[in-house]
Amino acid sequence: MVIISLTNKPFISVRWKIVLVYLAMLLVVLVAIVYVVIRLTGNYLISQRAGEEMAQVDILALRMASMLDVSDMDGIYQLCEDTVQENGGRILVLSSEGTVVADSHSLFNGMEITTAEVYDILNLRMNRSYGFHNLDAQGQNQWYGYYASAIIYNGQRIGLVLYASSVMDLVLQLDSLQMVIQIYFFSVLVIVLFLGFIISDYISRPINKLNNALLQTTHGDFTVRADAKGNDEISELARTFNMMTEKLENLDATRNRFISNASHELKTPLSAIKVLVENILLQPDEEMDPEMVRDFLTDVDKEVDRMTVMVSDLLTLVQMDSGAVTLRLAPAQLSEIVEETVKRLRPLAQSRNITIQARYEENPTVLADRLRLGQVLYNLIDNSIKYARADGHVIVTVDRSESDAIVTVQDDGIGIPEKDLPNLFDRFYRVDKARSRATGGTGLGLSIVREMVHLHHGRITVESQEGIGTCFTIRLPLPKKETAND
Numbered sequence: 001m002v003i004i005s006l007t008n009k010p011f012i013s014v015r016w017k018i019v020l021v022y023l024a025m026l027l028v029v030l031v032a033i034v035y036v037v038i039r040l041t042g043n044y045l046i047s048q049r050a051g052e053e054m055a056q057v058d059i060l061a062l063r064m065a066s067m068l069d070v071s072d073m074d075g076i077y078q079l080c081e082d083t084v085q086e087n088g089g090r091i092l093v094l095s096s097e098g099t100v101v102a103d104s105h106s107l108f109n110g111m112e113i114t115t116a117e118v119y120d121i122l123n124l125r126m127n128r129s130y131g132f133h134n135l136d137a138q139g140q141n142q143w144y145g146y147y148a149s150a151i152i153y154n155g156q157r158i159g160l161v162l163y164a165s166s167v168m169d170l171v172l173q174l175d176s177l178q179m180v181i182q183i184y185f186f187s188v189l190v191i192v193l194f195l196g197f198i199i200s201d202y203i204s205r206p207i208n209k210l211n212n213a214l215l216q217t218t219h220g221d222f223t224v225r226a227d228a229k230g231n232d233e234i235s236e237l238a239r240t241f242n243m244m245t246e247k248l249e250n251l252d253a254t255r256n257r258f259i260s261n262a263s264h265e266l267k268t269p270l271s272a273i274k275v276l277v278e279n280i281l282l283q284p285d286e287e288m289d290p291e292m293v294r295d296f297l298t299d300v301d302k303e304v305d306r307m308t309v310m311v312s313d314l315l316t317l318v319q320m321d322s323g324a325v326t327l328r329l330a331p332a333q334l335s336e337i338v339e340e341t342v343k344r345l346r347p348l349a350q351s352r353n354i355t356i357q358a359r360y361e362e363n364p365t366v367l368a369d370r371l372r373l374g375q376v377l378y379n380l381i382d383n384s385i386k387y388a389r390a391d392g393h394v395i396v397t398v399d400r401s402e403s404d405a406i407v408t409v410q411d412d413g414i415g416i417p418e419k420d421l422p423n424l425f426d427r428f429y430r431v432d433k434a435r436s437r438a439t440g441g442t443g444l445g446l447s448i449v450r451e452m453v454h455l456h457h458g459r460i461t462v463e464s465q466e467g468i469g470t471c472f473t474i475r476l477p478l479p480k481k482e483t484a485n486d
């Protein structure tokens, strides 16, 4: 799997890091184990051999004690020969001055022996001592064990027995043991290394997959999802990533829908303008009726107005989406804002024979942007007038609860079918497209209203019954001081 590094630093994959750490730990542990095993086994074998040989030499010294006391050299030689014949090796019997009095090979008689073991017995007054020596015959290792035991008779040290025998069998045994351990060591190393690769691959694969998925999103593909199976940190990360791409995908779809809706909505008045203008242009000069031209131009003017309103609504929405709309919040009396808005819309209502009534049950003060909140109320009351019946009534009420200021805009107009209520605040959503377009609506009003109310930290709800009427309710949180006055 190819991993692309997004930085200029040399890229070492997580997988290799895991392998390296794992290998280093493994080497340390294995080397320590091998060292300890070889040392322990070697020590065990050596001490076992020394113990056996020393026991034999002790017995020899015991048996020779009475013979040496009376200088029974024949008896001593016989004992040496019997022992050497049975066990091999060489036996030297030394006097208490360190001189050889008997040699099983009859070569060192009368010579003085100064090995460490002899020194231990004669000078350090130890009862027994042993050691291993490499006699190195022509460049070849020749290891011997020297085992010395004091000859004591009637509490007197009268000499010592020095037994020398080859320990090459032990050395070879240790060598082959070391070899076997080393073979095991390398086999384990290879197996564990192989396991390390598999484990590191297992750990790093989801990271690589996640990285690739991320790279795909940088190319604008938000449909990609990471494998989020499991319950470790990486799958947690994958789940978060999936949540993020899902959001981005939705956002992308919403944006595309918004752009295509906006283009479609703008195309309608543009086409109407084009038809009207072409109609005028195609008229022969002599048939040009100024009255008709005036009618056409009035229609063009209406369409241009419609487009202007729509473009400004779209701009408001885009600004709200990008967080560019900042409210100028200041304490304001809700009844004042309602009064101003009702006043502005009364002529429109009167022109359609609709009565607007404002009721002030309470007069709460809210923290609001007067202009924006005025727009919100304007949109709601404008809708009530637009979708009203002839001789209809619109009632705007101001009230408060313990924590909220409440405004309701109620009408006895055409109402909204229940199935349309959940989508009513969506952008470009219109219940009856033909009727709404005829009244000049684009379906952006309520989405702006909802966003504005949310910017004021408020909520908006709607209740409606087809043929009976509609009631919009806005709840705005009361400032702390207002609630404290209760």
Ligand SMILES: Nc1ncnc2c1ncn2[C@@H]1O[C@H](COP(=O)(O)OP(=O)(O)OP(=O)(O)O)[C@@H](O)[C@H]1O
Residues within 6 Å of the ligand: 313, 379, 383, 384, 387, 388, 411, 413, 414, 415, 416, 424, 429, 430, 431, 432, 436, 440, 441, 442, 443, 444, 445, 446, 447, 470
């Ligand atoms: N008081 C109401 N009575 C009946 N239907 C309503 C009422 N208010 C809104 N509607 C329905 O909800 C739809 C959406 O309203 P909205 O204000 O968002 O758009 P519009 O009025 O069509 O256009 P715009 O307000 O952008 O000029 C309207 O098209 C209409 O069908």
Ligand SMILES: [Mg+2]
Residues within 6 Å of the ligand: 379, 382, 383, 441, 445, 446
């Ligand atoms: Mg509207």
